[in-house]
Every structure is written in C-alpha cells, then in structure tokens.
Amino acid sequence: MGEVRLKIEHLCKTFGITKAVADVSFSIKKGEVHALIGENGSGKSTLTNMLTGIYTIDSGKFILDGREVHPKNQVEANKEGISIIVQELGTLSGLTVAENIFLGHEDKFTKFGIKNTNLMNKMATELLKKYGFDRIKAGEIIDRYNFEDRKLIEIVKATYFEPKIVVIDETTTALSNEGRHELYKHMERIKKAGNTVIFISHDLPEILEKSDTVTVLRDGVYIDTVSSKDIDEEGLRKLMVGRELEGDYYRKQFGESVKDEVVLSVKNVSVPGLLEDVSFDLHKGEILGFGGLSESGMHEIGKAIFGASYDRSGEVITSDGTHINDIPTAIAHSIAYTSKDRDNESVVMNESIGDNICLPSLDKLKLKWKFLSDRAMNNFANEYAKKMSVKMVNIDQFVSDLSGGNKQKVVLARWIGKDSDIVVLDSPTRGIDIKVKQDIYNLMNGMIKSGKSIIMISEELMELIGMCDRIIIMKDGKISGEIDRSVEIGENTLISMMV
The missing domain is CATH 3.40.50.300 (P-loop containing nucleotide triphosphate hydrolases)
Structure with missing residues (x-):
C-alpha cells in the first residue's frame, strides 16, 4: 500500500445557495480501505456521487491512476473502473436479479439486437454462487426479495467486474450482522487484490476497525486525513463536529418501573x-x-x-x-x-x-x-x-x-x-x-x-x-x-x- 490511486483536486459542488462540497482536495491510495466521515450534510455522499457519475462536477477534478476522469453516469463510471453501493436501494423493481446485476452491461449478452437471457442468468447464477448467495435466484423478479437480499445483490453488481474503486455509502446500516460480515469479507478481498474501497459510515467503531485511513469532511470542507491506527473514537468525534460532545448517548436510569397501563x-x-x-x-x-x-x-x-x-x-x-x-x-x-x-x-x-x-x-x-x-x-x-x-x-x-x-x-x-x-x-x-x-x-x-x-x-x-x-x-x-x-x-x- 502506498501508491496513489485517486487524487481529488479542488472539487466543488453547489445546490442552490448550499455549498455541498467546497474546494476539497486529498488523495486515496491503492490497496486500502479509505473511510470518509462527517456529520449529515458534510459532503461525503455528494463527493462520491460526483465520482460515480450520479452528480455532475461544478469544478475541480478526479485523477484516477494519473488520468483525469469525469463520468457522466454510473455506466461510464463502471467503464472507468469505479462502482458504488448506495445507502438506499440501488436495484430496479420489475427487473430480474440477473438484469439488475448486469444493468448497463447488457451488450455482453446481446447479439444482432437479441438478448441471450439464458446466458445472462447462467453467468449471474455463477456469480451468486461464488459470493455464497446461492439462495438468490438469478431469473426471479427482484421484488420477491427483501431489502437485505437486494443489498447483497448490489454487492455482486458493484464488485463482480473487479473495479479499481468501490464506494460503499452507508451500506452497513441497511444490513443485518450476517450481511455486514459478507460485506466486510468482500471489502477485504477488494483490498487484497490491490484495489480500493471508499467506505462511508457513521459507525465510528466500525470505521476504526475496518478502515486503514480516514478523511473527515465538515460542512462541505476538507478537515483532515488520519491513519485509523493513530486515532480513537473521541478524536474522530472532535474532527467531525469541531467540538466536544456533551452528555451521554443513552438513558442513565435503570430499575425504573413502567406503568401498568x-x-x-x-x-x-x-x-x-x-x-x-x-x-x-x-x-x-x-x-x-x-x-x-x-x-x-x-x-x-x-x-x-x-x-x-x-x-x-x-x-x-x-x-x-x-x-x-x-x-x-x-x-x-x-x-x-x-x-x-x-x-x-x-x-x-x-x-x-x-x-x-x-x-x-x-x-x-x-x-x-x-x-x-x-x-x-x-x-x-x-x-x-x-x-x-x-x-x-x-x-x-x-x-x-x-x-x-x-x-x-x-x-x-x-x-x-x-x-x-x-x-x-x-x-x-x-x-x-x-x-x-x-x-x-x-x-x-x-x-x-x-x-x-x-x-x-x-x-x-x-x-x-x-x-x-x-x-x-x-x-x-x-x-x-x-x-x-x-x-x-x-x-x-x-x-x-x-x-
């Protein structure tokens, strides 16, 4: 780990009068899990949405492996070797599991304008088996699966083609403990292959355990980049909010009786x-x-x-x-x-x-x-x-x-x-x-x-x-x-x- 994979230079994005990302610059290395943290509205998702073609860039640039990239949509981002697993549902209702996995890449299964559905289903089935998700059937309409299973399908969709960068945006909050362990396993696989994970999460213990490096944003502005092993939760909190958090998270009282009503x-x-x-x-x-x-x-x-x-x-x-x-x-x-x-x-x-x-x-x-x-x-x-x-x-x-x-x-x-x-x-x-x-x-x-x-x-x-x-x-x-x-x-x- 050490060689730069992605350079972010003077990136800006505005929505109306709100500066969602304001002149942000930092670098992300190959073979690392690079966490991106900050309070809600700090600019984390806006930045990664620009990287993955969901939003357009107002100004600034992304330099991937020494070459500037500016995808206009997620399909273009995929072709550049960039993918994303979004916080909410990133699959489309009405399509099959296989059609969702290969969305935007149907040309792989099309000849003379005719789609080879059997081949698509076969390849999707092989991928699902490889990922350990055998119970999910490639040919079934995706609406038959619950929120959790659809997130697992998104993991396959975002990583099967070995992208250089995988953005994981608050995905763990949508998963059960089993689902999280599946995701962690694939994050480690991506890292070992020399590729990069950009990991967004509000769970600070998870950030410290699963990431190598942490970049902090606050109100759209770059604050700092630190090594995960050199900081603790309290240090991250101070960087995120710019002040000490007062009081306790949880209720202090124990042994209180609940009303009979x-x-x-x-x-x-x-x-x-x-x-x-x-x-x-x-x-x-x-x-x-x-x-x-x-x-x-x-x-x-x-x-x-x-x-x-x-x-x-x-x-x-x-x-x-x-x-x-x-x-x-x-x-x-x-x-x-x-x-x-x-x-x-x-x-x-x-x-x-x-x-x-x-x-x-x-x-x-x-x-x-x-x-x-x-x-x-x-x-x-x-x-x-x-x-x-x-x-x-x-x-x-x-x-x-x-x-x-x-x-x-x-x-x-x-x-x-x-x-x-x-x-x-x-x-x-x-x-x-x-x-x-x-x-x-x-x-x-x-x-x-x-x-x-x-x-x-x-x-x-x-x-x-x-x-x-x-x-x-x-x-x-x-x-x-x-x-x-x-x-x-x-x-x-x-x-x-x-x-």
Whole structure:
C-alpha cells in the first residue's frame, strides 16, 4: 500500500445557495480501505456521487491512476473502473436479479439486437454462487426479495467486474450482522487484490476497525486525513463536529418501573412466512425494543402494528378497544410508524420537505372552513424541520435532494409534528451521525417522560440495551426471549436468544 490511486483536486459542488462540497482536495491510495466521515450534510455522499457519475462536477477534478476522469453516469463510471453501493436501494423493481446485476452491461449478452437471457442468468447464477448467495435466484423478479437480499445483490453488481474503486455509502446500516460480515469479507478481498474501497459510515467503531485511513469532511470542507491506527473514537468525534460532545448517548436510569397501563395489545399476530403467533403488550411511557437477526421477523412487527401488512391475521388493539387493521385507522388513533426502507416507505421523494412534514398532520392544519392554510403549513414545517436540524435550502427543497441522514430527520420531523401517542421506530438512527443520534435519543427520552410510548426496532444491540425498558428478541418469526432493562445486560445476553 502506498501508491496513489485517486487524487481529488479542488472539487466543488453547489445546490442552490448550499455549498455541498467546497474546494476539497486529498488523495486515496491503492490497496486500502479509505473511510470518509462527517456529520449529515458534510459532503461525503455528494463527493462520491460526483465520482460515480450520479452528480455532475461544478469544478475541480478526479485523477484516477494519473488520468483525469469525469463520468457522466454510473455506466461510464463502471467503464472507468469505479462502482458504488448506495445507502438506499440501488436495484430496479420489475427487473430480474440477473438484469439488475448486469444493468448497463447488457451488450455482453446481446447479439444482432437479441438478448441471450439464458446466458445472462447462467453467468449471474455463477456469480451468486461464488459470493455464497446461492439462495438468490438469478431469473426471479427482484421484488420477491427483501431489502437485505437486494443489498447483497448490489454487492455482486458493484464488485463482480473487479473495479479499481468501490464506494460503499452507508451500506452497513441497511444490513443485518450476517450481511455486514459478507460485506466486510468482500471489502477485504477488494483490498487484497490491490484495489480500493471508499467506505462511508457513521459507525465510528466500525470505521476504526475496518478502515486503514480516514478523511473527515465538515460542512462541505476538507478537515483532515488520519491513519485509523493513530486515532480513537473521541478524536474522530472532535474532527467531525469541531467540538466536544456533551452528555451521554443513552438513558442513565435503570430499575425504573413502567406503568401498568397498557396502550396497545398485540394478540396472536401472524404474517405468512414472516411472523407466527406473536403476542405482547405495550405500556404507557415505555420504550419496548425488538431485536433479532436477519429474517427474524422484527421488521415486520412495525408494519403489522401500523396496519401495513395486508395478509396479517390476529389482533392489534388500542386501549380504547379499537382494532388497527389499516393505516388510516392507525394514524387516526395516534399511531406513528417509520420504516427501515426510508426512501420507499417513509417519505415521498419527489415532494418538498414541507409537504412531507405536513402530510400526516393535514387534519389539524385545516382552518375551520376545512381549507388548508399555506401559512399554517409553512410555519408548521419550518418549526419541525428546525427542531430536527434538517440541513436544507428551505422547506420547498425536494426530499430527494437531501443526504440520507437529512431524509431521516424529515421522517422523524413529520411524526414529531403529528404528536402521536404511540410511535413505532424501525431503525431510527440508520444513516444518522453521532450528534443527531444523541438528539434522537434525547427526543425519545422526552417523549416517554410526557407519557408517549415507543416501539424501537433495531439491529444495533447497544442501542436496544441503552434505550429500552424491555427488549423482545425475535427468531424465525417468533418471540424467542424477553428481558427487562438492567445494568447487567450485555450484547452476549441478547445474541444467545437470537441464534
């Protein structure tokens, strides 16, 4: 390791009045995992999106192996030896697994204008087997696979042609522990082959363990590049935020009693192939956590409670006896839900920040004549966007223009504004920087103190241990264990229930 693979020189990108990347210059070496970190909106994804042809460059240059490159799209980037695994879904619905893997490279399987589907499927099957993903079938429509499996397919898509640079943008936050280990394995393979990984993550222990070098951006500006072995988490935090972080992440109190009052009862809930006979109660002022491995069923819990699982059986009943069987009933009875699949299920990407924040609260924003007030909507959206510190031009900016972390802030802002009594949070800190994580945990503390009840679904074990009054572990669609909040609980206690 030592020879320069990529030089970034005076790179700039502006969106409206926002300087997303401002005169950034640094180098990345061959055969290294080079981490790129910073708070949400610091410019990490903008920089790599320019490198991979998703965004155009305003000014500056990328020099790859001594030659300037400026791909205009991802296909051109692939031809230059650059690929990316994005934070959200990077596969296209309606296409097969094989068609997604070879998207933009169909010419390999086309002769005289006719595509050889059998050959494409055969090559995709060989790749999936090589990667250890045999259970994924090349000829099946990709929509049959869940979020996690589609990310695994993206790993194949982004790396099978041995690119010189692979950008991994917040991908680990979308994966279970098993999926992460698969990704780490391929990162190591890429590195050993003399190629380079640009690794974006908010998980500082992960950054220090898996990267060789770390570059820090703040508000679009280059701050520093350091060796991972020469710095610790606290040092990285200081570089990222420019100051000491105050207070603790998690709740300090242990042994507090939860109120007996039940606000939601889930009875014998099943979803074919996903959940089997799940029952539990949620108490007033409680944070009830759900954890488990991939395919455990924990993510389906949130959908089932919110009335979004259309083939669900069993009962979800509020304290006033209302049966929740659909989303409008859930919202009308003060239940909020944020999905792990943010872009497809939690926000409307091609609508404004303001419209997204106001959407669940339109009833309370109506005037007495039943008309919506533009002033009331603007004031409401601005209030909650500010409360969540959304980095934006203004509330008229489209959500699709935001970084992943700022999209998550919009998701949370809309439900905080709704002031729901029961809030189901599926992976609420996915793709969120350390400062905003702290803010979200403080927000959750405030909610339960005011009598709200929270269901928190998370693959982060320390998050569950640190925040929840009670943790339910899922395995194979069933409840495999339950444990109350205690200072003695460790990750191994939970893992023993998962496997």
